[in-house]
Amino acid sequence: MKILLSWSSGKDSAWALHLLHQTYPGCVAGLLTTVNDAYDRVAMHGVRTDVVKAQALSAGLPLRLVLIPDACSNEAYDRRMQQAVTDALHDGFTHMAFGDLFLRDIRQYREERLAGTGLEPLFPLWDLPTETLASDMIEAGLQAKVSCIDNRLLPETFVGRDFDRQLLAELPATIDRCGENGEFHTCVYAGPMFAQPLPLTTGERVRRDPFVWSDLFLEAHTGTT
Numbered sequence: 001m002k003i004l005l006s007w008s009s010g011k012d013s014a015w016a017l018h019l020l021h022q023t024y025p026g027c028v029a030g031l032l033t034t035v036n037d038a039y040d041r042v043a044m045h046g047v048r049t050d051v052v053k054a055q056a057l058s059a060g061l062p063l064r065l066v067l068i069p070d071a072c073s074n075e076a077y078d079r080r081m082q083q084a085v086t087d088a089l090h091d092g093f094t095h096m097a098f099g100d101l102f103l104r105d106i107r108q109y110r111e112e113r114l115a116g117t118g119l120e121p122l123f124p125l126w127d128l129p130t131e132t133l134a135s136d137m138i139e140a141g142l143q144a145k146v147s148c149i150d151n152r153l154l155p156e157t158f159v160g161r162d163f164d165r166q167l168l169a170e171l172p173a174t175i176d177r178c179g180e181n182g183e184f185h186t187c188v189y190a191g192p193m194f195a196q197p198l199p200l201t202t203g204e205r206v207r208r209d210p211f212v213w214s215d216l217f218l219e220a221h222t223g224t225t
Contacts (some may be wrong), residue, residue, distance in 0.1 A: 003095045003122065004064070004088050007031035009047040009055060011144045011163060012099035012125060012178060014188040015137050017059060019124040020097055021193065029093065030062050031055075032084060034077075038070035045147050045185045046213035051200065054218060058194040064088075081113065089118050097122040101130055101180045134168055134177040142191035145200060145216055149184045152210045158184060160202040160214035187216050 003020060005028055007013045020028050033042055033052050040049045049065070056063035066084045068077055088096070096119045100106050107123060114121050125133065144163040149156060153175060161167055163186050168177055175183045190197035203215035 001027045001095060002093045003028045003097050004030045004032050004093045004119075005061075005097045006099065007033045007052070007056070007063070008099065008185070009033070009042050009045050009052050009188065010099075010147070010186040011137055011142060011188055012101065012180075014055075014099075014142060014144070014191055014193050015133070016097055016099040016124045018140070018142075018191065018193045020122070023124065027095075028061065028097075030064055030088075031059065032064045032066065032088075032096075034066045034068050034080075036070055036072075037067040043068065043072075045187060046206070046215075047147055047187045048215075048217055051187065051198070051216060051218060054198050055188065055194070058196055058198060060195060078113070085114070085117050085119055093119060095120045095122050097124060099125055101125050101133070101178055102127055103180060130176055130178040130180060134163075135165075137191075138163070138165060138168075140192055142188060142193075143197070144186040144188040144191075145202060145214065147185050147187040147216055148211055148213045150182055150210055151207075151212050153183045156205065156207075156212040159205055159212050160216075 001024060005017055035049055036043050041047060042052060053063055066080050068080055098110055100123055111121055146158050146161050149158050189200035199219035200216055201219050203217055206213040206215060
């Protein structure tokens with residue numbers, strides 16, 4: 001068994017890695033991340049590629065980057081991912097894991113795209129109650145910053161904050177505690193899946209209606225893009 005984990009830089013994929021290590025010791029052999037090649041950042045999360053590389057290094061796993069164009073069409077995305085699947089099969093991977101929680105249309109999409117390829121999908125977090133899940137992550141020492149919010153659902157003051165009990169207490173009741181409906185995204189910088197924490201720093205805010213991002217970077221970074 002050789003598992004490739006879809007890695008967004010956020011808490012759900014990081015926690016999926018933690019659970020996979022417990023359930024299938026030694027079987028996770030790589031991380032796969034889609035990156036907007038125009039901005040050199042993780043799609044939606046807006047996290048810099050060098051931060052993702054540092055995460056992979058601390059997790060002790062090789063990182064595979066799938067470059068996608070800005071304003072990527074579904075067809076172009078599917079082509080890039082099909083090539084990534086082909087490459088993974090060539091390198092002996094047998095399973096691909098995802099940190100999805102409960103959105104059934106997303107799960108169905110992933111299952112359909114992997115059907116018949118030879119890669120079997122895994123969903124280690126599937127249907128776990130998100131309030132309990134968020135609490136378990138924090139209790140276990142996972143540390144993350146909110147990298148992006150949908151400003152229609154949350155005020156931008158949440159951007160750049162730590163994903164902690166105080167933040168959970170202040171989230172409106174209508175917001176999923178793990179942000180699974182797209183309310184917010186995170187970037188993990190410490191936790192049981194990492195050998196050492198990342199020196200992550202919060203930078204300026206970037207606004208592209210309706211989303212607001214926090215520019216997160218490693219302390220050694222200078223300048224902005």
